[in-house]
Amino acid sequence: MTAEVSMIHPLGQTTVEDWLAEEQPSDGSRLELILGYLSMTPAPTGSHQYAAGELFVALRDAIRAAGRSDLRVLPGVAVKISTAFRTGVIPDVAIVAADIDRTSYEADELVLAVEVWSPGNTREERDTKIAGYAAARVPYLWIVELPQGQPAKFCGYRLGETGYRQEVYAASGETVNAPGPVPVVVDTASLR
Numbered sequence: 125m126t127a128e129v130s131m132i133h134p135l136g137q138t139t140v141e142d143w144l145a146e147e148q149p150s151d152g153s154r155l156e157l158i159l160g161y162l163s164m165t166p167a168p169t170g171s172h173q174y175a176a177g178e179l180f181v182a183l184r185d186a187i188r189a190a191g192r193s194d195l196r197v198l199p200g201v202a203v204k205i206s207t208a209f210r211t212g213v214i215p216d217v218a219i220v221a222a223d224i225d226r227t228s229y230e231a232d233e234l235v236l237a238v239e240v241w242s243p244g245n246t247r248e249e250r251d252t253k254i255a256g257y258a259a260a261r262v263p264y265l266w267i268v269e270l271p272q273g274q275p276a277k278f279c280g281y282r283l284g285e286t287g288y289r290q291e292v293y294a295a296s297g298e299t300v301n302a303p304g305p306v307p308v309v310v311d312t313a314s315l316r
Contacts, residue, residue: 136160140204143212144228154200158252160210166244168216175240175268175276175315176216182310183219183236190306195219195235202228203237205256213253216240219264219305231260235305238266258287264304268315276315278302 136159143157152167168176176199183197198218205211212228217238220229237257241250257265265288269277280292280302291303297313 135210136162138162139210140207140212143210144202144204154214156214157210157212158249158256163249165249168240169242171270171316172216172240172242175270176238178314179238179240179266179268179310180217182308183217183238183304186304186306186308187219192306194221195305196222196224198224203231203234204228205231205260209256209259211252211256213237213256231262234260234262236264236266237262238268240268240270242270243272254288258283266302266304270316276312278310278312278315280304280310 138157138160140157143155143162146155146162148155149164154165156163156165180197180199187195187197196219198220200214200216201218202212202214203218205213215237218229218234219236220233221235222229222233239253254265261283263283265281267279271277275295275297278292278294278300279290280300281288282291282303292300294300294312299309299311302308302310
């Protein structure tokens, strides 16, 4: 794989190794690395954490029911998306196919990334993360949006040849069969 960087947005100086050496903020904010620049996202709200927790439990139970001892579901772990593009992120929930006795994971060990978007997540951050997961060939991606005063929105994606294909969308409290490495039923009404 060759790395080409547009001169419109040159890479920052921070490497993935530098990012991993940084201490995460004590206030619950998350420090991620996007194209060589450190990016701080605010501490997640209670509703954000609740939705992530519900998805964690659904995934954990589905992995156990499928008897998949090779997969583990983890909340908020560092994933080295691209060393060449100096990008490392912390998905809200992740399924990894790897030993879990460490603090960070390679992109090829990430099987499913779950991102819970809150109103504070910028469009640029969202687009960059989705593109990073696709470029890293992460097989599955779930996006949950929590619009103020509305039901949670859920999108489930599977990686295709040229990027992610949306396989599931729910916006009004439906129960859906979400794409993933094991059969998973997600009750979107339980995400609020």
